[in-house]
Amino acid sequence: MIxxxxxxxxxxxxxxxxxxxxxxxxxxxETLRDKGFAGSLTMIGDEPHEPYDRPPLSKQVLLxxxxxxxxxxxxxxSVDATWRLGVPAAGLDMAARRVRLADGxxxxxxxxxxxxxxxxxxxxxxxxxxLDGVFVLRTRDDSAALARRLEAGxxxxxxxxxxxxxxxxxxxxxxxxxxxxxxxxxAAPLVGxxxxxxxxxxxxxxxxxxxDLRCGVMVTALEGxxxxxxxxxxxxxxxxVETDVVIVSLGATRNTEWLAGSGLGAGPRGIAxxxxxxxxxxxxxxxxxxxxxxxxxxxxxxxxxxxFLSLEHWGNAVSQARIAAHNMISESTDRIPHMExxxxxxxxxxVNIKSVGVPSLGTEILISQGSLKDHRFLGVYGYQGRVIGAxxxxxxxxxxxxxxxxxxxxxxxxxxxxxxxxxxxxxPIDADFPDPSVPTHGPTVTLGGYSxxxxxxxxxxxx
Amino acid sequence: xxxxxxxxILDHANRANPYPIYEQLxxxxxxxxxxxxYVISTYYEIRSLLHDPRIxxxxxxxxxxxxxxxxxxxxxxxALPPGFLRLDPPEHDRLRRMxxxxxxxxxxxxxxxxxxxxxxxxxxxxxxxxxxxxxxxLVEQFSYPFPVTVICRLLGVPREDEARFHTWADTLAxxxxxxxxxxxxxxxKGAHDARMxxxxxxxxxxxERRTNPGEDMLSQLATAKGEDGPMTTMELLSTAxxxxxxxxxxxxxxxxxxxxxxxxxxxxxxxxxxxPRLAVPIVEELLRFEPxxxxxxxxxxxxxxxxxxxxxxxxxxxxxxLASGNRDPQRFEDPDRFDPDRRDIQHLGLGSGIHSxxxxxxARLETQFALSELARRLENPxxxxDxxxxxxxxxxxxxxxxxxxxDGIRP
Numbered sequence: 001m002i003x004x005x006x007x008x009x010x011x012x013x014x015x016x017x018x019x020x021x022x023x024x025x026x027x028x029x030e031t032l033r034d035k036g037f038a039g040s041l042t043m044i045g046d047e048p049h050e051p052y053d054r055p056p057l058s059k060q061v062l063l064x065x066x067x068x069x070x071x072x073x074x075x076x077x078s079v080d081a082t083w084r085l086g087v088p089a090a091g092l093d094m095a096a097r098r099v100r101l102a103d104g105x106x107x108x109x110x111x112x113x114x115x116x117x118x119x120x121x122x123x124x125x126x127x128x129x130x131l132d133g134v135f136v137l138r139t140r141d142d143s144a145a146l147a148r149r150l151e152a153g154x155x156x157x158x159x160x161x162x163x164x165x166x167x168x169x170x171x172x173x174x175x176x177x178x179x180x181x182x183x184x185x186x187a188a189p190l191v192g193x194x195x196x197x198x199x200x201x202x203x204x205x206x207x208x209x210x211x212d213l214r215c216g217v218m219v220t221a222l223e224g225x226x227x228x229x230x231x232x233x234x235x236x237x238x239x240x241v242e243t244d245v246v247i248v249s250l251g252a253t254r255n256t257e258w259l260a261g262s263g264l265g266a267g268p269r270g271i272a273x274x275x276x277x278x279x280x281x282x283x284x285x286x287x288x289x290x291x292x293x294x295x296x297x298x299x300x301x302x303x304x305x306x307x308f309l310s311l312e313h314w315g316n317a318v319s320q321a322r323i324a325a326h327n328m329i330s331e332s333t334d335r336i337p338h339m340e341x342x343x344x345x346x347x348x349x350x351v352n353i354k355s356v357g358v359p360s361l362g363t364e365i366l367i368s369q370g371s372l373k374d375h376r377f378l379g380v381y382g383y384q385g386r387v388i389g390a391x392x393x394x395x396x397x398x399x400x401x402x403x404x405x406x407x408x409x410x411x412x413x414x415x416x417x418x419x420x421x422x423x424x425x426x427x428p429i430d431a432d433f434p435d436p437s438v439p440t441h442g443p444t445v446t447l448g449g450y451s452x453x454x455x456x457x458x459x460x461x462x463x
Numbered sequence: 464x465x466x467x468x469x470x471x472i473l474d475h476a477n478r479a480n481p482y483p484i485y486e487q488l489x490x491x492x493x494x495x496x497x498x499x500x501y502v503i504s505t506y507y508e509i510r511s512l513l514h515d516p517r518i519x520x521x522x523x524x525x526x527x528x529x530x531x532x533x534x535x536x537x538x539x540x541x542a543l544p545p546g547f548l549r550l551d552p553p554e555h556d557r558l559r560r561m562x563x564x565x566x567x568x569x570x571x572x573x574x575x576x577x578x579x580x581x582x583x584x585x586x587x588x589x590x591x592x593x594x595x596x597x598x599x600x601l602v603e604q605f606s607y608p609f610p611v612t613v614i615c616r617l618l619g620v621p622r623e624d625e626a627r628f629h630t631w632a633d634t635l636a637x638x639x640x641x642x643x644x645x646x647x648x649x650x651x652k653g654a655h656d657a658r659m660x661x662x663x664x665x666x667x668x669x670x671e672r673r674t675n676p677g678e679d680m681l682s683q684l685a686t687a688k689g690e691d692g693p694m695t696t697m698e699l700l701s702t703a704x705x706x707x708x709x710x711x712x713x714x715x716x717x718x719x720x721x722x723x724x725x726x727x728x729x730x731x732x733x734x735x736x737x738x739p740r741l742a743v744p745i746v747e748e749l750l751r752f753e754p755x756x757x758x759x760x761x762x763x764x765x766x767x768x769x770x771x772x773x774x775x776x777x778x779x780x781x782x783x784x785l786a787s788g789n790r791d792p793q794r795f796e797d798p799d800r801f802d803p804d805r806r807d808i809q810h811l812g813l814g815s816g817i818h819s820x821x822x823x824x825x826a827r828l829e830t831q832f833a834l835s836e837l838a839r840r841l842e843n844p845x846x847x848x849d850x851x852x853x854x855x856x857x858x859x860x861x862x863x864x865x866x867x868x869x870d871g872i873r874p
Contacts, residue, residue, distance in 0.1 A: 368516070369516055370552070370553070374553075376556070378516075397815075397819070398514055398516055398817070401515050401516060404511060416768070417765045417766050418517060418765070419517075419551040419552050420552035420553050
């Protein structure tokens with residue numbers, strides 16, 4: 001597009017294909033139309049449903065307060081698209097600019113947005129994963145099926161993995177009065193994302209709410225009865241948990257396999273792209289017609305040393321989608337970078353958890369307000385003398401202040417007094433992130449080198 | 464010599480339209496006149512400070528040298544401890560949390576919504592009783608009695624006591640009005656007596672509710688046994704007084720400012736008459752355009768803090784001029800235009816941060832009902848005086864009277 005009117009022509013009659021019909025895909029499509037893209041728009045999604053919202057799936061739906069079928073995302077405007085739902089994309093021909101679908105069809109594009117997101121990591125032993133009563137939770141159908149099973153009143157639920165999703169599921173089960181065991185390979189729940197100091201609070205919360213929490217153990221086998229229903233789990237400490245529902249909550253896998261061999265810089269860590277959401281090819285050269293947004297994208301963030309961050313955050317999906325859409329139909333000089341400060345939230349055991357920045361980059365934590373003992377506090381994470389992240393347990397209204405500290409690379413520890421500073425917060429302590437060489441269930445933020453073809457995972461908690 | 468901006472804000476002569484002064488003020492986002500408060504008038508700075516944990520709402524952190532023309536005289540003499548509006552965490556959080564249990568989600572998600580029928584009945588009754596359509600004082604006859612009646616029902620004040628309650632509320636509201644011309648001793652004594660009487664009345668009511676609880680908020684507060692333990696009687700009294708004062712004085716002005724704004728824009732009033740659902744965006748835009756709380760004067764700094772290159776010293780008095788931030792052209796396009804179709808409307812009208820308006824869901828619902836019903840039932844309504852006479856108060860700003868006329872009242 002070199003100022004010869006071709007961009008104008010593209011905006012008028014070009015073809016945009018969006019692969020991935022979830023939050024990022026939908027918001028991108030809306031933005032394209034909002035900004036005047038009048039050409040053809042095709043939305044490809046592997047699920048048969050129109051775009052829906054996921055946060056309620058592990059909370060309200062499991063409590064029976066909302067129906068999984070009624071979580072459709074509100075449409076902010078009409079997108080006037082051709083919808084190809086229920087059929088996954090199966091391949092990409094970058095040279096011919098065509099997306100191949102699993103049913104053999106091919107869809108040509110002038111510009112492509114990839115927002116295929118992630119899927120739940122399955123239980124690794126296939127035969128055991130097939131047992132009746134073994135679930136993962138990622139999709140609307142997963143949630144509906146699990147909610148039905150919880151409604152039936154199982155004797156005990158086993159949750160494998162105490163990350164955010166696993167912990168939310170355990171919380172919902174306890175609220176329903178179900179007996180719950182949680183098995184976590186790490187030293188505490190949420191430890192990968194928030195470290196051991198905060199993880200210890202999460203562990204207390206679980207135990208106070210009657211969860212049978214077992215940390216530092218792995219589930220080694222699931223056992224079924226003669227009719228193929230799960231009945232027990234073997235743990236690495238030699239114990240057995242009798243259970244009739246197992247929820248495998250071991251993190252997510254990025255949906256990039258369909259891009260294998262395409263030449264695009266996509267792999268298990270996501271699709272590498274520049275700060276404007278343009279995807280790299282495997283040679284490290286940025287494409288000009290392929291963009292990525294949402295959980296599957298992996299962008300360099302100037303605020304965090306230009307490290308490539310891939311974030312499974314709702315707000316990130318929305319903002320990245322909007323930026324990708326804007327850039328897809330703009331002159332190169334009008335493109336805008338994705339500079340959102342990462343933020344996520346969770347709700348479990350009656351506590352509202354919110355975070356800004358990248359806590360898992362931090363090495364130290366200071367409890368600047370409230371107290372760990374009350375499970376109501378604000379923790380600030382420090383990395384090499386600067387504020388890098390913050391987490392709030394029932395203290396979310398203060399977070400904009402801490403976000404400003406992160407944005408302005410304020411010194412750590414913060415030197416000023418705050419309201420409600422207590423004995424916990426007199427000095428920073430080791431945030432106690434797990435040794436990166438010992439795998440836990442996947443951290444929320446994964447960090448890596450610059451080459452997307454380099455598939456080594458490097459978790460870098462600075463020391 | 465021109466009057467200082469601070470005096471111009473306080474000067475009653477500017478009450479009907481303080482916005483040109485705010486525009487002046489925004490040229491210096493951190494405005495400081497010798498010895499007075501630090502006045503913050505720009506949107507982004509106000510929003511930051513509302514979330515800043517170095518800012519305290521507790522008057523005890525104010526340096527004795529900080530002079531503030533709005534400092535409430537002799538407040539300490541009142542028998543009641545400060546309500547949670549004037550406390551910092553953790554005391555603030557505990558009291559607000561406990562007060563919220565019978566009021567809002569997650570424990571009482573339907574409390575406010577469940578009052579719809581009652582709100583509708585009260586509004587209808589008041590409009591039915593407006594009398595001579597040729598001359599209505601909307602403040603006296605409608606926007607004042609409405610929220611007081613609502614707060615009585617919410618707290619569980621028996622109907623036969625509502626009249627007495629109205630009188631105390633009136634006196635106390637007037638005492639918040641720092642009228643430089645009124646005799647402070649006289650005013651202080653009236654307020655003190657009203658506070659005493661109201662306190663004794665509430666104490667009796669609380670005692671009664673402890674033994675004989677109903678569904679009202681006071682009963683639930685008096686008998687609460689949550690994780691935070693019970694409220695002491697003193698805490699209950701100061702909380703009830705806070706709900707009473709903050710819960711209606713603001714809504715009176717929001718409703719009155721709202722009707723004034725609509726009467727100045729008959730096209731919008733007509734749209735509301737045709738579609739009562741427009742009340743929702745109208746009330747949001749009103750909270751931006753004519754917020755009843757113009758400024759928050761009750762903040763102080765726990766440390767030296769820098770705002771836009773100015774160091775505000777520890778213990779200084781801060782004024783956050785919400786109404787000015789709401790008209791900051793850096794944040795809102797064409798900010799002096801009342802536009803109910805505005806999409807991006809993150810106004811400061813209800814504050815932000817931990818002290819953001821506790822009663823917001825109720826205030827919104829009350830005002831939506833009030834404006835849509837007035838629009839529907841008043842035939843050809845018009846202002847008899849523009850601008851109407853304003854209260855002295857620069858903080859809780861609104862007309863003292865709003866004389867209007869209409870051709871008749873629809874059933």
